[in-house]
Amino acid sequence: MDHSGSKRWLVPSAALLWGLQFALLNPALAILLVDVFHAGAAQVGLVLAIYNASGFLASLALPAYADRRRDYLGPMLACAVLTLALAGALALTTSLPVAVCALVAFGGPAGVGSSLLFAQLKHSGAAPGDVVRTRAVVSFAWVAGPPLATLVIAAYGARAVLAVLAAVAVLTTFTTAAIGRRPHQADEPGESPRPAGAGRIATILVVFTALQATNSAVVAIMTLFVTDRMHLGVTWAGITLGVAAALEIPALLAIGRLSRRFSSSWLIASGCLAGIAYYTAMAYATGPAMLIGLQLLNAWFFAAVAGIGLTLFQELIPPPGLASGLYVNTRRVGAIVSGPIISLGSSTSHGYGGVFLLCAVLTAAALATLAVQPLTVRSG
Structure with missing residues (x-):
């Protein structure tokens, strides 16, 4: 058999x-x-x-x-x-x-x-x-x-x-x-890759903590944003989060295939661009169709952060356990950092829309950081 x-x-x-x-x-x-x-x-x-x-x-x-x-x-x-x-x-x-x-x-x-x-x-x-x-x-x-x-x-x-x-x-x-x-x-x-320098590892930790924090922040306030800012029923928040989660799967599969042809840095940059567009557009979203449609951008952003981010950590940090553990903890720390993002963003004249705008700024800053210190690794 x-x-x-x-x-x-x-x-x-x-x-x-x-x-x-x-x-x-x-x-x-x-x-x-x-x-x-x-x-x-x-x-x-x-x-x-x-x-x-x-x-x-x-x-x-x-x-x-x-x-x-x-x-x-x-x-x-x-x-x-x-x-x-x-x-x-x-x-x-x-x-x-x-x-x-x-x-x-x-x-x-x-x-x-x-x-x-x-x-x-x-x-x-x-x-x-x-x-x-x-x-x-x-x-x-x-x-x-x-x-x-x-x-x-x-x-x-x-x-x-x-x-x-x-x-x-x-x-x-x-x-x-x-x-x-x-x-x-x-x-x-004899085949162990050369570890990245401390500066590069510090960069990737800060960048991915910021990117994870933006995702945690908008998930946390989605219900309030939909009901308070968009004046829609609470069920639309559940539908939106469900659609975003479902779209993550084909986005991750597509990212996995593209990783054979493009570098991790390029794919993460594409995810950051999608994230900037998503957060900016969400701040001015006006109806259910736009709310749901924008989740395509959100899915691509998260797929880059969740999929390519993990492989990037493994490329830059040779011990596999340490690399995976540090990546997981960017999610945990990002969830903590999301609290101040929500407080600061929602205190603006845009209300909960301000949280999305602040997340767009943070994502743009992360992308700029990657441009200044590119994290070039081999592609799969």
């Missing part, structure tokens, strides 16, 4: 399952904290901050450990088991302090599994296009996961989503273990 076809689907299947784990948990976590653990609004914010802080630290520590061992599958398996432990711990307690301890001890480290998958891809010699296509699978999980979580909660209650999470964690464990049985070509010491 020929197993080559099934082996070809192992990595995409693992990517889908890793993405689905936290596409199920993260949207449902606030509901769990309120309904099951009776947390107040301030407590929810504090718990989420602590949980994200543990994820930030784990995203640095676990990949560094994996880089030293040159073993990414072992820590990935540990992360899958930790997800199962998290689901079990949250299902067996009604104590908020115990839940917080479980989120810190199990949930933060478990979330690193997805970035370790991309480190494993780099370690095994995957081309940038393969990495981007795998990232598209994770995006698909985030399209399907939140609606699935809300359906389960609506039908069976908040705790029921933990059973689904546990089932996905079991499947993730077996799929990740199966990847470990595949023959792969690990990086040879």
Whole structure:
């Protein structure tokens, strides 16, 4: 029996399952904290901050450990088991302090599994296009996961989503273990690329934190922008975000193919230009058709940041775990930075439209920074 076809689907299947784990948990976590653990609004914010802080630290520590061992599958398996432990711990307690301890001890480290998958891809010699296509699978999980979580909660209650999470964690464990049985070509010491200088690494960290912050800011205020600024029904905000998420998948696939012909710097620049156009046009959007149509630009912008950004980090920072961990943390820090962007942008005469205009300025600044210090790497 020929197993080559099934082996070809192992990595995409693992990517889908890793993405689905936290596409199920993260949207449902606030509901769990309120309904099951009776947390107040301030407590929810504090718990989420602590949980994200543990994820930030784990995203640095676990990949560094994996880089030293040159073993990414072992820590990935540990992360899958930790997800199962998290689901079990949250299902067996009604104590908020115990839940917080479980989120810190199990949930933060478990979330690193997805970035370790991309480190494993780099370690095994995957081309940038393969990495981007795998990232598209994770995006698909985030399209399907939140609606699935809300359906389960609506039908069976908040705790029921933990059973689904546990089932996905079991499947993730077996799929990740199966990847470990595949023959792969690990990086040879003589073939290690020269690391980028500290200045270039600092540049990429600042640029991508800014780009991630703009995306986080506009997602956070989309509902308020649609209802307050555009005077449309709240359902249009959900439709807009859903369309944007769905369009990310073909955009990532297209970016993955183009990465074979164009440099990463060129593709990121094209994404920044799309982002500038999107943010500027959104500030003056006047109706549902324009609101939805502009998501094409948004999808291309995010595909460049999410897909090519990850491969660029892996090109400039040779240790695969460190590269993936740092990239993931630009998203986390960007989410923190989005708060001041929202405050400053919405305080202008444009209201929530001012947030989009400020994001356009930040994206233009990021593009100008790349022009001054180009991040030239080999294309896939």
